[in-house]
Amino acid sequence: MSPHEIVHTGLAGMFATRPGAIEVIELDPAAPDDQQPDVILYDVVELHEGEGDELDRFVKDYHSAVVAMARDLRPDLAARAIAKGVDACVTLAGDVDEIIEVICSAVAGEGQPDADGPGNDASGPYAVLGEEVGLTPRETEVLRLLTLGLSNQQIADECFLSINSVKSYIRSAYRRIGATSRSQAVVWCIQHGFEPPSDDAGPGLMDGPGGLA
Structure with a gap:
């Protein structure tokens, strides 16, 4: 397709x-x-x-x-x-x-072939973003939406999570990537292949009320 x-x-x-x-x-x-x-x-x-x-x-x-x-x-x-x-x-x-x-x-139901096999580079474009620091799929998705400029509440709505769950995923993701603020997390994500925010991204990128957990 x-x-x-x-x-x-x-x-x-x-x-x-x-x-x-x-x-x-x-x-x-x-x-x-x-x-x-x-x-x-x-x-x-x-x-x-x-x-x-x-x-x-x-x-x-x-x-x-x-x-x-x-x-x-x-x-x-x-x-x-x-x-x-x-x-x-x-x-x-x-x-x-x-x-x-x-x-x-x-x-065959075997998923992704062994990254050590022919032509498979774990750092290639089909590697999971953030896997080098141990991000879980849910943490990756939350960071992706955060980087796009969504607020915690918008991320909760998008992922069908409670606001407290979103905050928990943000905290754990920050620990894995070594970030202490939302702006640091966005910079890290963009440097590691995440889609950058659009020009009209909202206030979700800002630190402050609702910004972190």
Whole structure:
């Protein structure tokens, strides 16, 4: 699934060089469970252009494995896809054998291939943001929203958490990244691949009432 035709064409052309490895079919949202594909390839750029509702549906309602196709210049989008529960993630810049390896691993229920395997670099664009300091997926998601400028209450609403839970995740995330203020956390996140705030980001970036825990 990609809004860009060149991605469809490029992947189909790559898979055609490995006859029998991957059969590319058109996704039919109305297909019954037994006719769903083994794997859905999801271009993470969709998360830049929308809220990811379609990805949520693929992850929660489909029996298919879901592999996120990451963009090298937007590691934050790969992190969002991982936080939403995709089975694996691989860079669109990877070679055909690397992409097929990740797909086969996801279909087999083995998740992301061993980072020590061929072509897999744990620091690559499909690595989980913040994993080098031990951030949990929930802490990563909270920091992502914090970096975008959301207030604690907005983060709570977005993640279906209580405000106290959000504050707890912020405190634990701060300890992991060595931040003592919201502004320090934002700087750390941007330096480590998180999506930067937009120009019209609200007061959630500021320290003060509601800013930290």
